[in-house]
Amino acid sequence: MNLKPTIGIETHIELNTNTKMFCRCKVVVTEEPNISLCPTCIGLPGALPVPNGKAIEYITLLSLATGCKITRKGMFHRKNYFYPDLPKNYQISQFDLPVGESGELEIILDGKIDSVEIERVHMEEDTGKSTHSGTGRIDSATSTALDFNRSGVPLVEIVTKPVIKSAKEAVAYIEELRQLSIDLNISEGKLEKGNLRFDANISVAPQDSNELGTKVEIKNMNSLRSLERAIDYEISRQTKAFLDGEEIIQETRHWDEAKELTSSMRSKEGSADYRYFSDPDLPNMILSEKFIEDIEKNLPKLPNEKRSELMDTGLALEQANILGKSDSWIIELYSEVFDKTKEHSSTYNWITGELQGQMRKLDINFPPEWFSAELLSEIIGLIKENKISFTSGKTILSEILQKNITVDEIATENDLYQENNEEKIVELVKKVINDSEDIVQRIKDGEDKLVGFLVGQVIKNSGGSVNPGIAKELLSKELDL
Amino acid sequence: MELKNLSIRQLNNLFIEKKAKPSELYSDIFDTSANSESLLHAHLTLFEEKNIENAKNSDNRFENGKSTGLLDGIPIAIKDNINIKGELTTCSSKMLSNYRSPYNATVIEKLNKENVLYTGKTNLDEFAMGSSTENSAFGLTKNPWNTDYVPGGSSGGSAASVSARSAIGALGSDTGGSIRQPAAFCGLVGFKPTYGTVSRYGLIAFASSLDQIGPITKNVDDARIIYNSISGHDSLDATSIDSKQIKIPFDKSAKIGVIKELMEDGISDESRNEVNKVLQGLKEQGYQIKEVSLPLIKLSISIYYLIAPAECSANLARFDGVRYGLRVEGKTSYEMMQNTRAEGFGDEVKRRILLGTYALSAGYYDEYYGKALRARKKMIDEFSNIFNDVDFLISPTTPTAAFKAGEKTSNPLEMYMSDLCTIPANLAGLPSISIPTGLSNENLPLGVQVMSKPLTDLSLLSFSEIIEKEVDFNATPEGFGK
Numbered sequence: 001m002n003l004k005p006t007i008g009i010e011t012h013i014e015l016n017t018n019t020k021m022f023c024r025c026k027v028v029v030t031e032e033p034n035i036s037l038c039p040t041c042i043g044l045p046g047a048l049p050v051p052n053g054k055a056i057e058y059i060t061l062l063s064l065a066t067g068c069k070i071t072r073k074g075m076f077h078r079k080n081y082f083y084p085d086l087p088k089n090y091q092i093s094q095f096d097l098p099v100g101e102s103g104e105l106e107i108i109l110d111g112k113i114d115s116v117e118i119e120r121v122h123m124e125e126d127t128g129k130s131t132h133s134g135t136g137r138i139d140s141a142t143s144t145a146l147d148f149n150r151s152g153v154p155l156v157e158i159v160t161k162p163v164i165k166s167a168k169e170a171v172a173y174i175e176e177l178r179q180l181s182i183d184l185n186i187s188e189g190k191l192e193k194g195n196l197r198f199d200a201n202i203s204v205a206p207q208d209s210n211e212l213g214t215k216v217e218i219k220n221m222n223s224l225r226s227l228e229r230a231i232d233y234e235i236s237r238q239t240k241a242f243l244d245g246e247e248i249i250q251e252t253r254h255w256d257e258a259k260e261l262t263s264s265m266r267s268k269e270g271s272a273d274y275r276y277f278s279d280p281d282l283p284n285m286i287l288s289e290k291f292i293e294d295i296e297k298n299l300p301k302l303p304n305e306k307r308s309e310l311m312d313t314g315l316a317l318e319q320a321n322i323l324g325k326s327d328s329w330i331i332e333l334y335s336e337v338f339d340k341t342k343e344h345s346s347t348y349n350w351i352t353g354e355l356q357g358q359m360r361k362l363d364i365n366f367p368p369e370w371f372s373a374e375l376l377s378e379i380i381g382l383i384k385e386n387k388i389s390f391t392s393g394k395t396i397l398s399e400i401l402q403k404n405i406t407v408d409e410i411a412t413e414n415d416l417y418q419e420n421n422e423e424k425i426v427e428l429v430k431k432v433i434n435d436s437e438d439i440v441q442r443i444k445d446g447e448d449k450l451v452g453f454l455v456g457q458v459i460k461n462s463g464g465s466v467n468p469g470i471a472k473e474l475l476s477k478e479l480d481l
Numbered sequence: 482m483e484l485k486n487l488s489i490r491q492l493n494n495l496f497i498e499k500k501a502k503p504s505e506l507y508s509d510i511f512d513t514s515a516n517s518e519s520l521l522h523a524h525l526t527l528f529e530e531k532n533i534e535n536a537k538n539s540d541n542r543f544e545n546g547k548s549t550g551l552l553d554g555i556p557i558a559i560k561d562n563i564n565i566k567g568e569l570t571t572c573s574s575k576m577l578s579n580y581r582s583p584y585n586a587t588v589i590e591k592l593n594k595e596n597v598l599y600t601g602k603t604n605l606d607e608f609a610m611g612s613s614t615e616n617s618a619f620g621l622t623k624n625p626w627n628t629d630y631v632p633g634g635s636s637g638g639s640a641a642s643v644s645a646r647s648a649i650g651a652l653g654s655d656t657g658g659s660i661r662q663p664a665a666f667c668g669l670v671g672f673k674p675t676y677g678t679v680s681r682y683g684l685i686a687f688a689s690s691l692d693q694i695g696p697i698t699k700n701v702d703d704a705r706i707i708y709n710s711i712s713g714h715d716s717l718d719a720t721s722i723d724s725k726q727i728k729i730p731f732d733k734s735a736k737i738g739v740i741k742e743l744m745e746d747g748i749s750d751e752s753r754n755e756v757n758k759v760l761q762g763l764k765e766q767g768y769q770i771k772e773v774s775l776p777l778i779k780l781s782i783s784i785y786y787l788i789a790p791a792e793c794s795a796n797l798a799r800f801d802g803v804r805y806g807l808r809v810e811g812k813t814s815y816e817m818m819q820n821t822r823a824e825g826f827g828d829e830v831k832r833r834i835l836l837g838t839y840a841l842s843a844g845y846y847d848e849y850y851g852k853a854l855r856a857r858k859k860m861i862d863e864f865s866n867i868f869n870d871v872d873f874l875i876s877p878t879t880p881t882a883a884f885k886a887g888e889k890t891s892n893p894l895e896m897y898m899s900d901l902c903t904i905p906a907n908l909a910g911l912p913s914i915s916i917p918t919g920l921s922n923e924n925l926p927l928g929v930q931v932m933s934k935p936l937t938d939l940s941l942l943s944f945s946e947i948i949e950k951e952v953d954f955n956a957t958p959e960g961f962g963k
Contacts, residue, residue: 039583039584042804043799043804044582044583044584044804044805045564045570045572045577045580045582045685045686045799045800046562046563046564046570046582046586046681046682046683046684046685046686047584047682047683048681048682048717048718048719048720049719050716050717050718050719051719078795080794080795080798080841082798082801082815082818084801084803084814084818087799087803087804088795088798088799089795089798089799089801090795090798138813138814138815139813139815140813141813141814144814146803273842273843275794275795275838275841275842275843275846276841277791277792277795277841277846277850279689280688280689280690280720280792281686281689281719281720282719282720283719283720
């Protein structure tokens with residue numbers, strides 16, 4: 001029997017605000033423990049939380065960007081559980097009134113546009129960091145080192161509906177979400193730094209079933225590779241269990257990167273009752289109409305909008321997707337050059353291929369200040385008009401990236417302009433034909449490929465400036481081919 | 482007359498006129514506490530030494546005409562659940578017996594600017610949970626009027642210290658009556674301001690939606706002076722209100738309501754008589770008085786004992802031995818936390834944490850906590866409606882005068898009932914004051930409570946002064962007053 005998997009993903013994104021969610025401690029990235037703390041973020045008696053307006057703005061931004069309905073009257077809740085790195089032994093989070101609800105995110109799957117439905121977008125504070133001695137697990141550790149620098153850093157949690165059907169789709173979703181958080185400038189979006197961490201809820205059910213199977217949660221992954229492998233592993237584990245007639249237990253499992261398998265952390269029976277209740281220290285948060293409008297007005301161009309604009313220039317989805325994920329100066333450069341040249345394909349190739357390739361060789365992140373869309377458009381235009389060869393174009397680009405000179409200066413200096421004057425070329429052609437009787441005869445006898453040799457001769461005699469295409473055309477004409 | 486019996490304004494005048502010095506007042510207070518503390522145990526920590534220097538600085542400011550206001554050089558006692566930087570802040574709990582706060586509560590920052598002298602930190606029921614100060618891990622406090630009796634609670638140490646004249650005024654905190662009830666039991670004025678007008682930053686939370694800091698003083702004017710100093714919007718407390726006071730009439734045009742439900746069953750004749758005495762006086766002055774009914778008031782204790790424990794179950798979760806306070810070791814982190822909490826908290830605190838945890842549990846939330854929230858909302862509506870008709874609501878502060886130590890410790894429910902009249906103001910966030918009016922047959926003080934709508938604190942204080950003048954209560958506990 002063929003089973004269908006259903007996956008829902010919860011993603012935590014660490015926001016790049018200057019200060020923490022409920023106190024004014026700086027958010028720091030450092031190995032030095034416990035240097036950015038105050039009474040509030042280490043839960044000293046009597047200290048109180050005050051929300052960070054910037055974080056609320058960012059979360060509203062993400063909610064709007066994913067088309068969510070904004071809850072004007074949101075609420076903070078306390079999520080109660082004991083853990084040494086949770087200073088208050090409750091986490092301030094949101095429960096039944098999240099900032100955003102019911103949205104969707106456009107993704108690219110198998111070269112096609114698809115979308116994933118979003119259930120909710122809410123905010124919460126991060127915990128501190130525990131380092132357990134020995135096995136790395138709290139139950140068996142003889143000592144635990146605590147670092148509260150991360151405690152209280154604002155997080156946004158985005159929960160999808162159970163609509164994802166494969167590991168590949170899950171990866172496409174995270175890629176898109178990551179790009180969105182970067183484009184919105186609400187997060188560094190660095191997976192390797194743990195800026196995005198995800199949990200996946202996975203179940204399998206028969207193809208024709210309308211109900212979902214028992215879900216299993218895999219916690220705390222932070223790379224696309226582990227997400228993909230963990231989901232694939234879990235789907236096959238559950239499928240096998242289902243086909244063998246074994247019961248699938250509702251539980252939380254852990255992805256073991258080294259062993260490449262998931263193992264049970266705790267079952268539903270042992271799961272925590274978080275006793276959510278509204279935080280009396282944080283009265284109802286009312287997001288004003290104006291607050292939301294202002295954010296909406298300043299919404300930057302979203303990845304799907306960028307893609308569709310790029311596709312409007314003639315690019316294919318894959319190209320638009322790749323270019324859309326580039327730094328904004330690259331996308332701007334593309335648009336400007338395209339506006340001048342109207343050549344989507346060569347503009348795309350010159351920017352994503354030649355320009356970025358040469359910059360890598362030169363080890364620079366940005367082109368020099370004198371570089372401009374005009375310069376690149378000029379090169380592309382000259383090639384199009386057959387005034388220079390493609391190879392000469394590359395040479396010119398390379399020169400321009402290294403010194404502040406004009407295209408014309410380089411082309412003239414290096415004699416890169418092609419001779420397009422037919423009269424002049426006809427003279428050269430005639431001369432070559434006269435000087436190469438043998439060859440001409442052999443061509444007339446059927447050795448067509450020797451035309452190339454004559455073209456070479458024409459170019460050679462011209463000092464390299466003759467456009468090979470025109471030379472060939474005129475040669476053929478003269479030889480009555 | 483001894484300085485310690487005077488009001489803050491009288492003292493300030495003497496200081497300005499150079500007829501007395503803050504250091505003289507302080508030695509008067511210090512001598513008193515030297516005697517009273519062994520008898521009453523009002524303070525957990527006495528600051529003594531530090532104050533000698535501070536009092537001299539106050540002397541100098543008055544000498545040079547550079548005093549900083551009415552509270553300059555005035556000795557104030559601070560309940561030991563309010564953080565003073567560098568000082569022990571124990572909440573009368575074994576859990577925090579060694580805890581020194583690294584920061585000041587906002588109210589302390591404000592009093593510091595006025596150069597208040599702190600007498601020290603006063604005893605309370607552990608984490609402010611109780612009505613008699615018998616739940617202190619460091620021993621009970623006695624009532625200066627009769628040491629067989631409790632001073633009330635949870636701000637019992639604050640009330641006893643003012644009553645015994647070992648402080649001119651005190652700060653308490655009031656979650657369900659913890660300022661007003663001990664003030665009534667000790668013959669003092671106790672004022673719980675509108676929720677949100679005094680910052681809670683640095684007050685160790687019991688129930689965040691109900692807690693409010695306020696003064697316990699000998700008279701209404703002293704309460705006003707302290708309130709003016711400690712109130713105001715605070716950006717460190719998200720529940721702090723950033724609005725101006727509302728003025729309501731307190732002269733004879735004011736309309737007075739007497740709450741029917743708080744004059745019935747469960748209220749002693751003596752307590753009822755005090756209210757009637759005050760009403761009679763007001764009537765003679767020409768005030769309009771009418772009986773009003775607030776049926777939901779009868780549910781206050783039930784509502785309160787779901788909401789307060791639920792909030793405290795989370796508020797007190799931070800006491801786990803990980804970062805500060807008591808730590809009782811165990812084999813694992815969790816075992817350490819469990820051992821610490823088992824040993825660090827007293828019975829009443831544990832009782833309320835369990836109650837609150839249960840009320841919030843999956844499957845019970847709607848039936849208990851959720852229902853309590855809805856009932857609270859309805860009660861607030863009931864109060865708003867009543868305040869369309871009347872300006873001030875009068876009732877007894879407590880069902881009876883102070884009870885004997887040990888009398889109710891074995892019966893928590895009976896103990897809870899002593900907050901019957903005071904809890905509604907916390908649930909509705911109203912300003913509420915207890916004014917001493919007379920003595921019981923056993924020569925123990927009794928008080929009358931007045932409430933008004935939110936943000937009318939100053940009008941309420943003015944109206945209270947009219948009652949204060951009319952009843953002219955000036956008895957003092959034997960051996961401690963004049």
